[in-house]
Amino acid sequence: MRQWALILWGVALCLILVAESSAAKGKTLILATTTSTQDTGLLDVLIPIFEKKTGYFVKTIAVGSGQAMTMGQKGEADVLLVHSPGAEKKFMEDGFGVTRRLVMHNDFVLVGTAEDPAKIKGLKSAAGAFKKMASAQALFISRGDNSGTHAKEKDVWKVAGVKYEGEKWYQQTGLGMGQTLNVAAEKKAYTLTDRGTYLAVAKTLKLDILVEGDAVLLNIYHVMEVNPQKWPKVNIAAAKAFADFMVSKETQEIIKTYGVDKYGSPLFFPDAGEKLEDLGK
Amino acid sequence: MNTSLPVFDVRSLQVVRGGSLILDVPSLVVAEGEILVLIVPNGAGKSTLLQTLSALVKPSRGEVFFRGKKIGEEIPLLQYRRRLAMVLQEPLLFDTTVYNNVASGLKIRGMKRNEIEQIAAKALERFGIAHLRDRSTRTLSGGEARRVSIARAFATNPEVLLLDEPFSALDPIMRETLLEDLEKVLRETRMTTIFVTHDRMEAIRIATRLGVMNAGEILQTGSPDEVMNHPVNEFVASLVGVETILKGKVTRKNNQTFVAEVSGQEIGAIGDPDLGERISLCIRPENVSLSTTDSCGPRPEVNAFPATVEKIMAMGFYQKLHLNCSFPLVAFATSRTLSDFLLREGDHVLACFEAKDVHVIRDAACDTSRLR
Amino acid sequence: MDIILEGIKKAFWLLVSFDPEVLGITLLSIKVSGSATLISLVIGITVGASVALTRFPGRRIVVSLINTGMALPPVVVGLFVTISLWRNGPLGFMGILYTPLAMIIAQAVIATPIVTGITLAAVQQLPAKLRLQILALGATRLQMLWILIKEAKLSLLAAVMAGFGGVISEVGASIMVGGNIKGYSRVLTTATVMETGRGNFDVAIALSVILLLLAYLINLALTQIQQRERRR
Numbered sequence: 001m002r003q004w005a006l007i008l009w010g011v012a013l014c015l016i017l018v019a020e021s022s023a024a025k026g027k028t029l030i031l032a033t034t035t036s037t038q039d040t041g042l043l044d045v046l047i048p049i050f051e052k053k054t055g056y057f058v059k060t061i062a063v064g065s066g067q068a069m070t071m072g073q074k075g076e077a078d079v080l081l082v083h084s085p086g087a088e089k090k091f092m093e094d095g096f097g098v099t100r101r102l103v104m105h106n107d108f109v110l111v112g113t114a115e116d117p118a119k120i121k122g123l124k125s126a127a128g129a130f131k132k133m134a135s136a137q138a139l140f141i142s143r144g145d146n147s148g149t150h151a152k153e154k155d156v157w158k159v160a161g162v163k164y165e166g167e168k169w170y171q172q173t174g175l176g177m178g179q180t181l182n183v184a185a186e187k188k189a190y191t192l193t194d195r196g197t198y199l200a201v202a203k204t205l206k207l208d209i210l211v212e213g214d215a216v217l218l219n220i221y222h223v224m225e226v227n228p229q230k231w232p233k234v235n236i237a238a239a240k241a242f243a244d245f246m247v248s249k250e251t252q253e254i255i256k257t258y259g260v261d262k263y264g265s266p267l268f269f270p271d272a273g274e275k276l277e278d279l280g281k
Numbered sequence: 282m283n284t285s286l287p288v289f290d291v292r293s294l295q296v297v298r299g300g301s302l303i304l305d306v307p308s309l310v311v312a313e314g315e316i317l318v319l320i321v322p323n324g325a326g327k328s329t330l331l332q333t334l335s336a337l338v339k340p341s342r343g344e345v346f347f348r349g350k351k352i353g354e355e356i357p358l359l360q361y362r363r364r365l366a367m368v369l370q371e372p373l374l375f376d377t378t379v380y381n382n383v384a385s386g387l388k389i390r391g392m393k394r395n396e397i398e399q400i401a402a403k404a405l406e407r408f409g410i411a412h413l414r415d416r417s418t419r420t421l422s423g424g425e426a427r428r429v430s431i432a433r434a435f436a437t438n439p440e441v442l443l444l445d446e447p448f449s450a451l452d453p454i455m456r457e458t459l460l461e462d463l464e465k466v467l468r469e470t471r472m473t474t475i476f477v478t479h480d481r482m483e484a485i486r487i488a489t490r491l492g493v494m495n496a497g498e499i500l501q502t503g504s505p506d507e508v509m510n511h512p513v514n515e516f517v518a519s520l521v522g523v524e525t526i527l528k529g530k531v532t533r534k535n536n537q538t539f540v541a542e543v544s545g546q547e548i549g550a551i552g553d554p555d556l557g558e559r560i561s562l563c564i565r566p567e568n569v570s571l572s573t574t575d576s577c578g579p580r581p582e583v584n585a586f587p588a589t590v591e592k593i594m595a596m597g598f599y600q601k602l603h604l605n606c607s608f609p610l611v612a613f614a615t616s617r618t619l620s621d622f623l624l625r626e627g628d629h630v631l632a633c634f635e636a637k638d639v640h641v642i643r644d645a646a647c648d649t650s651r652l653r
Numbered sequence: 654m655d656i657i658l659e660g661i662k663k664a665f666w667l668l669v670s671f672d673p674e675v676l677g678i679t680l681l682s683i684k685v686s687g688s689a690t691l692i693s694l695v696i697g698i699t700v701g702a703s704v705a706l707t708r709f710p711g712r713r714i715v716v717s718l719i720n721t722g723m724a725l726p727p728v729v730v731g732l733f734v735t736i737s738l739w740r741n742g743p744l745g746f747m748g749i750l751y752t753p754l755a756m757i758i759a760q761a762v763i764a765t766p767i768v769t770g771i772t773l774a775a776v777q778q779l780p781a782k783l784r785l786q787i788l789a790l791g792a793t794r795l796q797m798l799w800i801l802i803k804e805a806k807l808s809l810l811a812a813v814m815a816g817f818g819g820v821i822s823e824v825g826a827s828i829m830v831g832g833n834i835k836g837y838s839r840v841l842t843t844a845t846v847m848e849t850g851r852g853n854f855d856v857a858i859a860l861s862v863i864l865l866l867l868a869y870l871i872n873l874a875l876t877q878i879q880q881r882e883r884r885r
Contacts, residue, residue: 011691030751039851044835059751061832076739076750178852201852233740337785363791373786376804385800386790437791 029056029238032077034148035176037221038062040106040196040267042258049254050245056238066146072096072224075231079239081246083148083221097224098236102276103246104255104268105220108152109198110211111181112138112190120190126214130160137169139189143180144172148219153192156216181205194219196267199259220276221268223247247272286349287312288441288473289334294343296329296497304329304497306343316467316474318488319499320481320520326497327477328370331443334475335367363390366434367443372426374418379410379429382418386437404436407466424455431463442467444476448483453597460486481522485509493517510565511640518563518642524601524611525564526642531556538636544608548584550639561642566601568638569612573622577633584639586610588632590624604632660858664866667859674836679863682840685753686821689760693768693816696761698809701772702802706784719773722766727759727819731826734759738830751832756840759826764816771815775808776801810879814872821868841867 037043038060047058061068061077065084071077073096081103082088092100110120110129118136120129133140143150157164164170171189173180177197184191185205198209211217223246225239245251252270259267289311296304304326311317321327332338334345336358347364350356366386374382384401392400405411408428413421418429427447434442447463448456464487467474477494478484484491485505492502493512501513512518515526529541531554539554540547541562554560570577577583586606594601600619604610610632614624624630667675704715737743738750749755779801787797802809824842831838833847841864848857 028748035850059832059834059837061751061834074739075741176850179850182852182854197851204852204854231741233745332785335789337788359791359793362789365789367786367789369782369786369789371780371782373780373783375800376806389790389792389796433790 026235027055027057027238029058029079029235029242030071030077031058031060031079031081031242032068032071033060033062033081034065034068034083035062036147036149036194036197037081037083039176039178040200040259042196042255042268045254045258046246046251049251050242053245054238054241056241058242064145065148065151072226075226075234078226078235079242080224080226081221082224083219084151085220085222086151088222088224091224096227096230098227098239099243100222100224101243101247102271102274103221103223104252104270104272105218106194106196106268107212108149108192108217108219109195109209110190110192110217111184111198111207112210113185113188113206114208115188116210118190121208121210123211124214126156126211126217127160129211130156131162133190134160134162134164134167134169137167139169139171139187140164141180141184141187141189141191142170142172143175143177145174145176147177149177149192149194152217152219156192159216181207196259199263199265199267202263220271287346288315288348289475290346290349291334292344292346294333294345295341296333296338297341302497304333304340306330306497306499309499309502311473311475313473314471314489316472316476316487316489317492317502318476318478318484318490319492319494320479320484321477321494322479322520323495327494328445329497330494331367331445331475331477335365335443336361337367363437364439365441365443366437366439368430368434368445368447370446370449372430374421374426374429374433376418378415378417379413379421380405380415382429383432383436386433390437400436400438404432407435408432408462423451424459427451427459428462435466440473442472442474444474446478447476448478448480456480456483463487481520491521493520495520510638512563512642514642515561515563518640522565523563523640524566525562525569525609527562527564527608529560529562531558531560546586546607548639549636550641551636552641554641554643558643563640563642564610564634564638565640566611566613569604569610569632569634571602571612571614571618571622571624572631572633573624575631577631580635583633583635586632588630590626590628590630593619593624593626604630606632656854657858659855661862663855664859664862668863675860675863677836678839678841678844678860679867681753681838682821682842682864682867685756685827685840686760686817686823688757689764689820690813690817692757692761693764693820694813697765697768697812697816698772698802699798701769701812702776702798702805704769705773705776706798706801716773719766719770723770725763725766726825727763727823728825728829730762731759731829734762734826735829750830751834751838753831753838755830756827756838759830760820760823763823763826764820767819768812768816771812772805772809775805775812778808779804807879810875814875817871817875818868821864821871 043060047060051058065082068080068082069084069087069091072080072091088100091097110126118133118138120132123129142153173183177193178201180191181193181197181201182205185207223243225236225243226234228234228236252272255268255270257266259265287310289309291306291309294304294306295302319327329338333340336352345352347356347361352361375385380401383404384397387397387400405414408431410425410428410432413425418426421429431447448459460483476487488505490502491505491508493500493508495516500517501508509521512521512523518526527543529543529548531539532542533540534556537553538549538551540549541560543562548562550562577585588604588606588610590602591605592603599613599615602612602614604612612632704712734755735750738755739745740750783804784797784801787800792800822842824846827840828843828846831843833839833843841860845857845860848860
């Protein structure tokens with residue numbers, strides 16, 4: 001008879017979980033964003049504030065940039081917080097988004113070992129640095145996962161006009177930023193990373209920032225609500241509330257100071273309301 | 282309970298499997314309180330018969346009536362199965378204590394805890410395994426396991442007990458003991474029993490009615506005396522322990538007696554065959570006595586033949602003697618007798634048996650297959 | 654090597670200080686995998702025992718499917734469950750994507766063939782005539798099934814351990830259908846992957862240590878039961 005008790009207990013547990021899960025659909029917001037965004041820890045600070053303020057339950061789904069965009073295109077997310085301007089523009093043109101608003105930016109930096117075999121340290125041009133790495137056949141680790149970082153990297157290669165696909169010194173991990181940095185440190189290679197992730201793991205890795213500041217290395221974040229006319233199930237009210245929240249004055253203040261106490265410098269630069277051309281330090 | 286109706290009335294029962302007929306019983310009747318023992322030389326058909334009777338196997342043709350009601354139609358199968366008990370060849374005990382095994386049939390019937398306790402305790406007592414109550418069945422010896430298996434069947438208080446070679450693969454002493462105990466319980470409870478075995482000693486010991494089965498057919502049933510001494514054909518004869526089967530021709534007749542010529546010798550028997558008919562003569566070894574003198578004793582109508590002892594085989598409790606009287610003759614003797622008479626292979630004796638102990642099988646029934 | 658030592662130290666610290674987030678993650682791991690295993694037991698044992706005991710046309714195909722299911726890649730299960738549970742997918746109306754319930758479902762799908770396959774083998778191994786003996790004792794088909802399951806309990810406990818082991822260690826499907834949402838659908842395995850991805854190896858190792866400890870303790874308990882049954 002104990003067996004029956006066990007089974008009933010199990011069934012009861014499942015029912016409780018069902019109840020928990022299906023409660024308040026209208027109060028749930030699905031936010032699709034990127035792993036690198038989540039890895040900075042910024043959302044861990046902002047989301048609880050948003051939830052408290054509005055009563056929405058936010059499900060932050062952190063995936064690669066490509067997958068985040070696709071989720072928006074398929075109506076499986078309510079709002080996107082991403083940083084792939086090219087893909088975003090197409091997203092809006094195809095009518096998948098309602099509005100696209102600038103939130104913040106951080107930047108990418110080119111990192112490598114202190115030995116710097118390709119001698120790119122201090123170069124002002126990212127494309128120039130890439131050219132030099134290619135000609136030196138220096139080992140370069142790419143994320144190769146269609147993420148925002150990967151997209152940015154491809155852009156720079158394009159500007160540099162260098163062949164990199166299939167070359168022996170060019171390796172793709174298909175992994176997240178933190179792991180890719182580890183691989184690069186392990187293999188004493190170069191890689192392109194967002195400043196935020198770098199700062200978060202810098203203390204454990206022997207990689208230095210070699211090239212920074214080039215305008216092309218800016219990593220710009222926008223927030224977009226998914227269009228309910230394409231996908232009626234989208235929780236547009238919650239999406240709008242979140243987008244409004246991200247560009248609000250209070251939130252922008254928090255973004256401005258985030259990371260200072262931990263890393264000595266902020267990870268992001270708030271840009272709500274500004275014009276794209278004015279960005280950059 | 283209506284005791285005038287037979288317990289089992291089997292009609293035209295046939296079971297076909299894989300295209301062949303593995304059970305063919307045109308008729309079988311089992312009366313109340315009977316202990317029917319079927320001697321079966323090998324597995325063919327015996328298990329199927331018991332399984333059909335206990336409604337575990339559906340017959341391809343034919344019907345089984347239990348106390349006048351047709352099983353499957355007038356009695357629902359589950360109810361019916363709960364009125365019987367079957368003990369299979371291997372003990373097949375459950376992996377738990379002896380008590381739980383014996384009580385399992387009762388638990389299945391949904392009886393209450395204290396009722397089960399009473400009945401199970403009694404069954405354990407009856408089969409002498411009360412002291413094994415809390416032991417795991419994994420630790421039991423072969424004989425103990427059989428007792429548990431039988432106690433388990435008995436505990437359900439069945440109307441009929443079916444046993445499928447329950448004592449096979451046990452040593453003779455264990456068999457003897459178990460058989461004795463079983464017989465006692467069967468007689469006390471007057472349990473209607475169908476018992477299948479290949480051991481004819483067991484059969485003779487316990488049966489109130491004896492049957493012989495082979496290849497899915499029942500060749501003969503009757504009282505033990507009938508079947509043992511008047512087997513209907515050679516096959517049955519050999520199964521029931523007739524060691525000597527001789528082929529002869531009827532040369533003389535007189536009233537109810539006749540003489541048959543076998544290998545140049547004349548054997549006197551009782552019966553009424555035709556002159557010149559070819560017949561088989563069956564002589565049980567127990568009915569052959571030996572004499573070291575010139576005569577068989579006071580009775581004159583005795584068949585007496587000088588014989589040479591060709592071979593002496595030790596059979597455990599007794600010795601089997603193969604004699605040559607111009608025809609082969611098998612006799613039994615105890616070791617004592619042999620040593621008293623100083624009989625050895627090669628010696629000459631006088632073999633004696635009475636005419637009434639010669640069983641006649643007429644030619645028509647002489648082949649070992651079908652009996653009508 | 655010292656990175657592993659660091660990890661173990663951190664694990665100890667997290668546990669001893671009852672770090673609420675780690676506690677929550679651990680509890681959720683037990684809840685989700687425990688429920689999934691229970692479901693897989695109920696379905697798996699019944700189906701496995703029934704298939705073992707019944708002859709029906711196409712039985713061999715069913716048995717092959719069950720055996721193939723035992724090697725089903727969890728990530729494949731995750732993918733298909735996700736696609737089914739998408740808001741605009743066939744079961745989207747249930748709205749359970751990115752919830753612990755979805756994780757339970759995916760894990761149950763992974764564990765059930767394992768439990769079914771082992772039960773099937775265990776029951777088939779029982780002596781052929783045992784079934785007849787049980788029926789001869791007057792059992793209904795259901796009672797017979799129950800008694801046979803009890804007879805196979807040693808092997809069935811192995812099935813429980815295999816099923817549970819398969820899902821407590823599962824990560825691919827859990828991430829896909831659960832979303833690894835902090836404080837909601839994050840379990841030990843998904844958290845470990847996330848921390849590794851971020852490069853926080855010490856935390857990742859700590860979580861791994863806790864996961865191993867959990868798996869070990871539960872299997873210890875089950876093994877005790879199994880060996881106790883054996884000794885009786």
